[in-house]
Amino acid sequence: MKWVYMLLALAGGMMAGTQAPINGSLGKKIGSLEGAFTSFFVGLLFLTFLTLFFGKGQLVNVFYVPKWNLLGGLLGAVFVTIMIVTVPKTGAATAIFAAIAGQMIASLLIDHFGWFGVPKIPINMNRMLGVVLMILALFFIHRGSKWT
Incomplete structure (x- = not known):
């Protein structure tokens, strides 16, 4: 059953890889911050619809979660803004792959120390070799791109 979640993660990664050049193009046309704002506004509209019709009615609990739980939205906004700025300069593949490598480094540290409540999975030689x-x-x- 874990393969279903891996496929979902793969699909999510494909969406992020597609989102980056779309947002990069938007940012070139209307400005980087304006592009990030527009991207998140459209996402807000979509999520508002989903929450209204499919939510569990527990949104009020957001006031009772640890404040660090709210950083995900901030980090997402910074990530999208960075992609909007970098994709037009480096190309989609380089920007996305650099982001994925950064995600892997952060994820290995999070796993290793068990931060944010995830199970501890020590860094080992296989994981280091992967990074x-x-x-x-x-x-x-990057070397193979025409942008170098």
Whole structure:
């Protein structure tokens, strides 16, 4: 059953890879911050619809969660803004792969220390080798682009 979640994550990654050049194009046309604002506003409208019709009615509990739980939205806004700025300069593949490598480094640290309530999964040689290979792949992906 875990493969279903891996497929969902794969689909989410494909959406993020598609979102970045779309937002990059929007940012070039209306401005980087304006593009990020517009992207999140459209997302807000979509999520408002979903919450109204499919939500569990527990939105009021947001006032009782630890305040650090609210940082996800801030981090998402910063990420989208960074992608809007970088994709037109580096190309989608380089920007997205660099972001994924950054996500892996952060995720390995989060797993290793068990931050944010995730199960502790120690960094080992296999995981380190995976990150080293990703950094090497990033070098080759960037080197192979016409933007260098």
